Amino acid sequence: MVLAQLGGSISRALQQMSNATIIDEKVLNECLNEITRALLQADVQFKLVRDMTTNIKKIVNLEDLAAGHDKRRIIQQAVFNELCKILDPGKPAFTLKRGKPSVVMFVGLQGSGKTTTCTKYAYHHQKKGWKPALVCADTFRASAFDQLKQNATKAKIPFYGSCTESDPVKIAVDGVETFKKENCDLIIVDTSGRHKQEAALFEELRQVSEATKPDLVIFVMDSSIGQAAFDQAQAFRQSVAVGAVIITKMDGHAKGGGALSAVAATKSPVIFIGTGEHMDEFEVFDVKPFVSRLLGMGDLSGLVNKIQDVVPMDQQLELLQKLSEGQFTLRIMYEQFQNMLKLGPLGQVFSIVPGFSSEMMPQGREKESQAKFKRYMTMMDSITDEELDSTNPKIMTESRIMRIARGSGRLVHEVMEMLEEYKRLAKFFSKRKGLRIPKKGDMSSLSRNMNAQNMIQVLLPHMLKQMGGMGGLQNITKHMGSTKDMMGMFGGGGE
Numbered sequence: 001m002v003l004a005q006l007g008g009s010i011s012r013a014l015q016q017m018s019n020a021t022i023i024d025e026k027v028l029n030e031c032l033n034e035i036t037r038a039l040l041q042a043d044v045q046f047k048l049v050r051d052m053t054t055n056i057k058k059i060v061n062l063e064d065l066a067a068g069h070d071k072r073r074i075i076q077q078a079v080f081n082e083l084c085k086i087l088d089p090g091k092p093a094f095t096l097k098r099g100k101p102s103v104v105m106f107v108g109l110q111g112s113g114k115t116t117t118c119t120k121y122a123y124h125h126q127k128k129g130w131k132p133a134l135v136c137a138d139t140f141r142a143s144a145f146d147q148l149k150q151n152a153t154k155a156k157i158p159f160y161g162s163c164t165e166s167d168p169v170k171i172a173v174d175g176v177e178t179f180k181k182e183n184c185d186l187i188i189v190d191t192s193g194r195h196k197q198e199a200a201l202f203e204e205l206r207q208v209s210e211a212t213k214p215d216l217v218i219f220v221m222d223s224s225i226g227q228a229a230f231d232q233a234q235a236f237r238q239s240v241a242v243g244a245v246i247i248t249k250m251d252g253h254a255k256g257g258g259a260l261s262a263v264a265a266t267k268s269p270v271i272f273i274g275t276g277e278h279m280d281e282f283e284v285f286d287v288k289p290f291v292s293r294l295l296g297m298g299d300l301s302g303l304v305n306k307i308q309d310v311v312p313m314d315q316q317l318e319l320l321q322k323l324s325e326g327q328f329t330l331r332i333m334y335e336q337f338q339n340m341l342k343l344g345p346l347g348q349v350f351s352i353v354p355g356f357s358s359e360m361m362p363q364g365r366e367k368e369s370q371a372k373f374k375r376y377m378t379m380m381d382s383i384t385d386e387e388l389d390s391t392n393p394k395i396m397t398e399s400r401i402m403r404i405a406r407g408s409g410r411l412v413h414e415v416m417e418m419l420e421e422y423k424r425l426a427k428f429f430s431k432r433k434g435l436r437i438p439k440k441g442d443m444s445s446l447s448r449n450m451n452a453q454n455m456i457q458v459l460l461p462h463m464l465k466q467m468g469g470m471g472g473l474q475n476i477t478k479h480m481g482s483t484k485d486m487m488g489m490f491g492g493g494g495e
């Protein structure tokens with residue numbers, strides 16, 4: 001994704017600087033010039049970039065820094081702070097309250113991604129235990145209702161709309177009423193767009209908003225407009241009470257940085273970014289973790305949250321218990337592959353692991369890795385319960401392997417490759433025997449974190465393996481030093 005390129009350029013500039021034996025004025029200037037170039041390429045406003053470099057030079061007064069100071073760290077911190085400043089709208093993001101039905105209305109120009117984003121937003125909340133519903137109040141485009149219906153059906157989210165009613169206000173009101181009666185707690189209203197900001201669109205939005213009284217209006221914009229996002233966001237804010245912004249298509253356009261900073265300048269909090277056409281290509285936007293990821297510094301708390309979302313606490317405890325007893329069965333491998341797939345696109349997962357970046361997982365390879373997980377799982381579907389729960393590797397006799405290959409429609413050597421992978425992982429986990437785990441029922445935040453860190457140790461080897469299998473391990477070790485360092489970062493002992 002393009003943002004990964006921006007992040008890559010900035011972290012490379014910082015890296016080059018830290019490779020220099022002495023960090024003097026010249027080295028610092030070269031580093032800042034590289035960063036400036038990267039930001040301008042991402043369409044960040046010239047004045048913001050200039051102010052940023054001036055501030056960094058002021059903070060990092062090389063002459064004042066006594067010998068022994070970690071100059072690289074101080075400069076990196078200054079870059080981090082300044083980038084955060086550029087992206088900080090100075091206002092906390094709006095959070096929906098639970099316990100009563102909330103109405104959220106989506107607005108934006110034609111083709112900005114409203115309908116797609118409505119579904120992503122609903123799906124995101126559904127995974128977190130909300131009961132969302134979608135209302136199509138777009139009567140401007142003939143196929144709008146079909147599109148929303150299709151998206152909603154795919155995500156198993158209830159929807160409301162009409163092919164015959166032409167009044168968007170009536171549809172919106174009826175839809176909201178219907179879902180309130182059905183006890184939905186997040187009612188999302190999709191509206192129509194127009195090519196440009198015009199009076200007819202704003203009047204329609206005003207009417208829908210007045211009739212449905214939304215708790216939150218979300219403005220959706222396409223990142224490709226870059227700095228021009230400032231004027232567009234201002235125009236919408238003046239017509240409807242925009243409470244939050246979602247920027248879409250951050251995957252395909254070089255101007256994402258410009259759009260993000262321009263929206264921040266309008267004092268509107270960006271709450272999510274869209275990074276692709278698929279339902280799960282959608283990320284929570286939070287300034288500090290975002291910048292941290294951009295600089296390749298990861299987002300440990302994001303990773304912990306993601307794992308908590310995917311793997312319920314009692315399952316985490318159960319798994320850790322088994323691992324601490326040194327049992328690594330084929331069933332555990334199967335469940336971990338399931339978890340990996342549930343975490344979302346691997347590139348996204350990589351971008352939040354400290355020291356990794358989504359640049360390391362190009363799109364083609366991501367699909368390949370995901371396909372490999374799925375292939376292994378199909379083979380494991382033909383394995384009996386006895387085999388899945390066995391800790392004796394000798395159980396897999398030739399005839400059993402032949403049976404699995406036949407049952408899954410795969411080749412014998414593919415089954416053997418999968419079993420080899422299992423053996424390697426089992427060996428890795430046999431060394432984790434005696435893992436420290438919190439007691440059942442102990443839900444303090446310390447033990448939750450400890451659990452998540454342990455889970456990361458469980459999941460990461462799979463990722464490494466996948467990357468390694470595709471020739472990417474070199475890439476990782478170049479960035480990370482070694483697996484041991486990485487495990488150390490999570491507070492656990494590596495191999």
Ligand SMILES: Nc1nc2c(ncn2[C@@H]2O[C@H](COP(=O)(O)OP(=O)(O)OP(=O)(O)O)[C@@H](O)[C@H]2O)c(=O)[nH]1
Nearest residue numbers: 110111112113114115116193248249274275276277
């Ligand atoms: N690559 C990419 N494509 C996106 C993203 N979000 C939306 N799209 C695509 O953008 C196109 C327009 O999206 P829609 O959701 O139909 O846009 P809309 O704002 O509802 O459009 P109107 O209803 O006509 O105003 C579709 O082809 C989407 O698949 C994104 O984050 N990344």
Ligand SMILES: [Mg+2]
Nearest residue numbers: 114115138144
């Ligand atoms: Mg639409």
